[in-house]
Structure formats: C-alpha cells, structure tokens
Amino acid sequence: MLVLLFTVVIAGCYGNGVEVDYQDPDNQRFIYDVRLNHEHDIHKRSPSQPLKIHLYFDSSINRLPLEHQRLIKGKVHDAVAFWEDTLMVYPTSANILLNRRCKTDTVRYYDGVRYCSDGCATETRCGDIRVPTSHLRSCEWYDRIGNEYYSPPDTMPGVNASFILYVAALSSDKCSWQKTVAFAAHCQQEQQLDRPVAGYFSICPRSVSTSIHKHEELLYTIKHEILHALGFTAGLYAFYRDKWGRPLTERDRLTGKPLVFDRNAGMYMWSDRVVKQFSRYNWKLKGRTIEKKVNMIITPNVVREVRAHFQCDTLEGGELEDQGGINGTAVTHWEKRVFENEFMTGTYTQNPVISRISLALMEDTGWYSVKYSNAKTLEWGKNLGCDFATKSCYEWMETKLSKNEDIHPFCIEATRGQPVTDCSRNRKAVAICNLSEFNKNLPSQYQYFSSIPGVPYSETGRFGGSVALADYCPYLQEFVWKQDSDFIRGSRCALVQNTLEPSQNYLLEKYSPRSKCFNHASGWALRQCNNIFTPHSGSGCYEYSCSSETGLTIYVMEREYRCYYPGQMLTIQYTDHQWLYLGNITCPSCVEICQDQGVQCPPMDRSVYRVHQEPTYRVPCSEAINLSAKYCFSLSMTTIFICLLLSIEKFDLYFL
Numbered sequence: 150m151l152v153l154l155f156t157v158v159i160a161g162c163y164g165n166g167v168e169v170d171y172q173d174p175d176n177q178r179f180i181y182d183v184r185l186n187h188e189h190d191i192h193k194r195s196p197s198q199p200l201k202i203h204l205y206f207d208s209s210i211n212r213l214p215l216e217h218q219r220l221i222k223g224k225v226h227d228a229v230a231f232w233e234d235t236l237m238v239y240p241t242s243a244n245i246l247l248n249r250r251c252k253t254d255t256v257r258y259y260d261g262v263r264y265c266s267d268g269c270a271t272e273t274r275c276g277d278i279r280v281p282t283s284h285l286r287s288c289e290w291y292d293r294i295g296n297e298y299y300s301p302p303d304t305m306p307g308v309n310a311s312f313i314l315y316v317a318a319l320s321s322d323k324c325s326w327q328k329t330v331a332f333a334a335h336c337q338q339e340q341q342l343d344r345p346v347a348g349y350f351s352i353c354p355r356s357v358s359t360s361i362h363k364h365e366e367l368l369y370t371i372k373h374e375i376l377h378a379l380g381f382t383a384g385l386y387a388f389y390r391d392k393w394g395r396p397l398t399e400r401d402r403l404t405g406k407p408l409v410f411d412r413n414a415g416m417y418m419w420s421d422r423v424v425k426q427f428s429r430y431n432w433k434l435k436g437r438t439i440e441k442k443v444n445m446i447i448t449p450n451v452v453r454e455v456r457a458h459f460q461c462d463t464l465e466g467g468e469l470e471d472q473g474g475i476n477g478t479a480v481t482h483w484e485k486r487v488f489e490n491e492f493m494t495g496t497y498t499q500n501p502v503i504s505r506i507s508l509a510l511m512e513d514t515g516w517y518s519v520k521y522s523n524a525k526t527l528e529w530g531k532n533l534g535c536d537f538a539t540k541s542c543y544e545w546m547e548t549k550l551s552k553n554e555d556i557h558p559f560c561i562e563a564t565r566g567q568p569v570t571d572c573s574r575n576r577k578a579v580a581i582c583n584l585s586e587f588n589k590n591l592p593s594q595y596q597y598f599s600s601i602p603g604v605p606y607s608e609t610g611r612f613g614g615s616v617a618l619a620d621y622c623p624y625l626q627e628f629v630w631k632q633d634s635d636f637i638r639g640s641r642c643a644l645v646q647n648t649l650e651p652s653q654n655y656l657l658e659k660y661s662p663r664s665k666c667f668n669h670a671s672g673w674a675l676r677q678c679n680n681i682f683t684p685h686s687g688s689g690c691y692e693y694s695c696s697s698e699t700g701l702t703i704y705v706m707e708r709e710y711r712c713y714y715p716g717q718m719l720t721i722q723y724t725d726h727q728w729l730y731l732g733n734i735t736c737p738s739c740v741e742i743c744q745d746q747g748v749q750c751p752p753m754d755r756s757v758y759r760v761h762q763e764p765t766y767r768v769p770c771s772e773a774i775n776l777s778a779k780y781c782f783s784l785s786m787t788t789i790f791i792c793l794l795l796s797i798e799k800f801d802l803y804f805l
C-alpha cells in the first residue's frame with residue numbers, strides 16, 4: 150500500500166542529487182520554494198501574463214454584520230481588479246499548489262524539491278488564516294531513519310491563478326496596536342524567482358465604517374495592503390532580482406536563500422543594490438546642523454521615476470520611512486515627508502495617489518511588469534527639485550521665507566482656539582495647516598520653530614505638524630467633520646455628499662463638481678437681532694465659471710460675483726430671513742483657475758473694476774437662535790487610521 154501511494158522521487162528536473170538541510174529561521178512564518186510550472190526558460194520571456202489573484206474569504210468575514218461583509222468584499226474585489234489590470238507576471242501553465250507547513254523547522258532539499266524533514270504539520274496557515282487542504286500539495290517529506298524521500302501524487306486541484314489572497318477579519322493583537330485598521334503580508338514564495346504566490350489581508354473588525362466618507366479610505370487601504378503582500382515590504386527586499394532574473398542580494402550557494410537573516414527584524418537582509426544608506430551631512434534644524442542617515446531604494450526604475458518626479462537628477466533613490474519600527478512602518482513605506490499622499494506611505498492622510506514611483510518599485514522586484522498608465526500624478530513635491538527631496542523641511546521653509554517665497558507644501562499657521570481653514574494647493578478641497586501644539590516638547594530633531602505669533606519662546610518646542618511620520622513637518626491637510634463620532638462630511642469641493650444642511654451652511658458654500666476652494670478675505674459673520682455669530686472661516690467651496698470674455702466668475706447662493714483682478718475682495722451679503730450673512734471672498738487670478746480648462750483669460754485691468762452693488766438687507770429678528778450643530782473637527786490620519794480630534798465646542802456667540 151505504502152509503496153503504491155507514495156512514489157519515491159529519484160530525480161528532479163534540475164537534479165544533480167544535492168541534498169541540503171535548511172533550518173527555517175522564522176518558525177515558518179514564510180514558506181519558500183513553491184513549485185510553479187513556469188513555461189520553459191522564463192529568462193527568455195518577460196512578465197506578460199496578467200496577474201490573476203484568487204480570493205479566498207475566511208469564515209471570520211462571515212461573522213461580520215452583513216453590511217460590513219458586503220462593503221469589504223466589494224472593495225476587495227475592486228482593489229484586486231486594479232492590481233490584476235496593473236501587474237503582469239511570468240506565464241505559468243499549471244495551478245498553484247501551496248507547500249505544507251512542516252512539523253519541525255527543518256526542511257531538506259533534494260534535487261531542488263523541498264521535503265519536510267519530520268513530516269508535515271496537520272494544518273498550514275497563511276498569517277492566522279487556515280489554508281484549505283484543496284490549495285495544498287500533498288505532504289512531501291523525508292524519512293530520516295529510512296533515508297527516504299516521499300512525494301505522494303497530488304490529489305488536490307490547487308488554484309488556477311498567479312497569487313492566492315486570503316482575506317479575513319480577525320481581531321488579532323495587531324489591531325489594538327496603534328489603532329491599526331488592517332494588515333497584510335505574503336506567506337509563500339515560489340521557487341524559481343522567489344515571487345510571493347500567497348498572502349493574506351486581514352481587516353480589524355472594529356475599524357470597519359460603512360460611512361460613505363470612509364469608502365475611498367477603505368479602498369486605498371486594501372490596495373495598499375495588497376501591494377505589501379505582492380512585494381512592497383522590507384521582508385522581500387532581499388529577494389528582489391534584476392530584469393534578467395539575477396538576485397540583487399547574494400545567496401547562500403546551498404540553500405539558495407539570501408545570506409543573512411536578521412533575527413531581531415525577523416527578515417532576510419538585503420544588499421545595498423536594493424536599499425542603500427546615505428548620509429545627509431548638513432541636515433539643518435533650529436539652531437544646529439546634524440548628520441541624518443536615510444535609507445533609499447536605489448533600483449533603476451525607482452531612481453528614474455523619483456528623479457523625474459522631483460526634477461532632481463542627482464537624487465540617489467526613493468527615500469524610505471525611518472520611523473515606526475522595522476517590522477511595522479519603517480523601511481516598508483515611502484518617507485511621509487517626501488511622498489505625503491502617495492498611497493505607499495505609512496499613514497493615510499488624504500487624497501491617496503498610486504504614483505509611477507510605487508509601480509516602478511514593483512517592476513524592480515524582477516517579478517512583474519507594470520502598466521504605468523494606471524498611475525496617477527502625485528502633486529506633492531512635483532518639480533520642487535533636489536532641495537525639497539534632500540533637505541529638512543526646516544531648511545526648506547527657512548530658505549523660502551528669507552526670499553519671501555511661498556513655503557508650500559508646508560505651512561506655518563498655528564491655531565490656538567478657532568481654526569482658520571485654507572485651500573489645498575490644487576484648490577480641490579478646504580484644508581487646514583496641521584501645525585499643532587503637543588502636550589510636551591517634540592524630540593529635538595523635529596523642533597523647527599523659534600517663534601510663533603502669540604506663543605512664548607519656551608513653548609515653541611511643543612509645536613509641530615501633527616503627522617509624526619512626516620517628521621512633524623507642518624502641511625495643509627484635507628479633513629473630515631465629525632458629529633458625535635460619526636463621520637458626516639469631508640472637505641473635498643467636488644463631492645456633493647459634503648454639502649451642508651442649509652441651516653448649518655454658515656459660509657454659503659456649495660459642494661459640486663463645478664466647485665473649487667476659494668479663500669476668504671477675513672472672518673464671516675451671521676447676524677440676527679442683537680446677536681452676531683462668527684463661524685470658523687478662512688476658505689470654502691464655491692462654484693465658479695471661466696470665460697474668455699468675462700474671465701473668472703464665482704457663484705454664491707446662485708448669485709454671480711465677477712473677478713476682475715487677483716486679490717480683489719468680493720463682498721457677500723445674503724439673508725435667508727433667519728440670518729443675515731456677511732462675508733467676503735478673495736479672487737485668485739483667472740489664469741490660475743481657468744488656464745488648464747483651455748480658457749484664455751481676458752487681461753485683468755483694475756480700471757474696469759466696478760464695485761458690485763450688493764442689495765442692502767435688514768438684520769432679521771424673529772425666531773429664537775438655532776445653532777444646532779456641534780462639530781468635531783478631525784484630520785484623518787492613521788498608522789493606518791488614527792483620528793485626532795479638535796472639537797469646536799466653543800461657538801463664538803457674542804451678544805451686542
């Protein structure tokens with residue numbers, strides 16, 4: 150019976166009779182050497198077969214509320230469809246059968262086939278998820294006593310795909326750590342090129358929100374996590390290959406694994422042909438200069454893309470995150486200060502963009518070819534040059550300020566009390582400078598301010614941008630309004646769902662695809678009887694139009710306000726019979742707003758400017774004051790999502 154069922158392997162396809170023992174350094178968290186039937190001689194081919202991801206939903210998903218299940222499954226399918234359309238792999242002709250976990254950590258190779266030295270474990274997991282037997286190869290094992298190799302024929306169908314993604318909703322202890330929302334990793338790699346062929350994605354059950362304002366965040370979180378499992382992770386850097394399939398990190402001649410395993414980090418160490426450390430000797434801080442070490446991805450496609458993005462021909466590579474710990478955030482993400490809203494930075498902040506730079510990294514794994522047309526433009530840092538990409542934000546801001554230039558993308562408006570909003574640089578959203586006050590001094594290498602209006606010198610060390618991973622550099626962020634911990638609206642102008650109730654629309658805003666963010670010239674006020682209410686202000690979303698005859702026109706409550714020159718102040722008066730609204734908007738230049746729509750702006754001539762005659766309204770005085778809303782103000786940012794709140798509890802309501 151035994152002999153019939155178990156065939157003894159005599160020779161493999163690249164057999165030379167070599168027998169090697171391999172001691173798994175990591176308790177088989179990763180399982181190697183999955184045999185794929187690659188079409189012959191992959192080195193002569195290119196990754197030309199669209200990536201096909203097989204989804205397997207763990208039973209933990211079915212324990213979520215139905216609405217959450219539907220949402221997550223829908224977004225996982227969308228994210229998978231995106232990567233299937235974007236990445237291609239070397240063609241394979243047979244189904245994937247994953248390797249089994251071994252009973253002990255000793256694996257023996259014979260003719261390149263992996264045998265468990267003491268038999269196979271009863272179950273195999275990918276992360277915490279149990280792999281169904283139908284995905285597994287039969288147990289290939291080595292009998293030490295009888296010195297025999299057993300390789301029973303496979304009875305399971307396996308999976309017709311190039312990657313298996315196990316999806317779960319497990320509340321593991323990772324979920325409580327830094328309010329993580331989701332996590333992912335690869336778990337098995339194939340034998341010929343080490344490409345990951347299986348991985349998992351797990352969402353923390355408590356972090357699921359069905360609020361429509363969180364849908365984009367959820368989708369990008371899933372896309373982000375899947376990319377970790379497909380290759381963008383420090384644990385796989387040591388396995389990257391050049392475009393000819395040659396390892397970029399030296400391998401052990403016998404086991405084929407990278408030479409050095411770092412037990413503290415729990416991963417194989419990469420060579421400096423993948424990630425290289427550079428010194429920034431003149432890293433300027435408030436009152437001193439230090440040496441800062443940066444780790445950079447220096448593979449060819451990444452280098453080409455970052456140089457083109459920043460317009461810096463000497464940039465060494467793509468800078469990696471240095472905060473957050475090596476098996477969490479550091480090294481496995483792009484540096485937040487340099488790449489802010491690129492979706493492979495370590496926290497979600499706003500408006501995620503999948504840029505050519507992350508796709509270039511996938512190409513540089515040696516496992517994929519990529520469809521660059523699926524990338525979107527990253528505006529952060531674009532064309533800002535070597536100074537932006539290689540110097541501290543302190544030096545960037547200081548240099549710009551001394552030349553009286555715009556310090557974007559950073560900002561220095563600190564708010565104590567009522568926040569003043571601004572517009573994001575592309576005017577697509579209302580934004581706020583995230584410079585905030587911490588309850589103690591920041592680490593000295595992140596202290597940038599020696600004077601802040603209204604703040605005594607001894608307290609300036611407590612001020613910094615709210616995003617730690619961005620080195621506490623302050624910058625403008627989109628944000629989310631909250632009411633009683635529910636997300637009620639975002640700040641992006643084009644989204645109709647951000648529209649306010651008329652009774653709460655203190656700034657007479659309109660959210661629509663025809664809207665952009667415009668700055669206010671000064672504070673707004675609402676008057677009723679003897680009361681004045683001053684809402685937070687600074688900027689708002691308003692509809693506008695462009696024409697080559699009349700230039701830029703802004704609309705407030707359907708009324709037209711024409712901009713004759715940049716800097717002109719539009720005076721707004723409006724009444725809804727409960728309140729008299731008094732406000733103002735500053736005109737940007739017509740060219741800034743209208744040129745990219747192909748509109749030739751008329752010359753701006755102050756002499757043609759006529760004062761817009763506003764109707765005169767009486768201050769209404771009838772009903773009781775009705776200020777219903779109590780908003781919280783939150784910028785959404787996380788390791789994957791932490792929401793810090795600033796409540797605007799104190800409506801400034803004055804009685805005359």
Ligand SMILES: *[C@@H]1O[C@H](CO)[C@@H](O)[C@H](O)[C@H]1NC(C)=O
Binds near residue numbers: 242243244309
């Ligand atoms: C896998 O599926 C594709 C179609 O999606 C089919 O052409 C191919 O023959 C299948 N491969 C195997 C090994 O069944």
Ligand SMILES: *[C@@H]1O[C@H](CO)[C@@H](O)[C@H](O)[C@H]1NC(C)=O
Binds near residue numbers: 413414415474476
């Ligand atoms: C890294 O992960 C290992 C095990 O996975 C854990 O024991 C260790 O504490 C982690 N180290 C850090 C710095 O997070």
Ligand SMILES: CC(=O)N[C@H]1CO[C@H](CO)[C@@H](O)[C@@H]1O
Binds near residue numbers: 582615783
């Ligand atoms: C994460 C976050 O919300 N951070 C801060 C950003 O900046 C404002 C002030 O402008 C703070 O109040 C926020 O707390």
Ligand SMILES: [Zn+2]
Binds near residue numbers: 373374377482494495
């Ligand atoms: Zn990540």
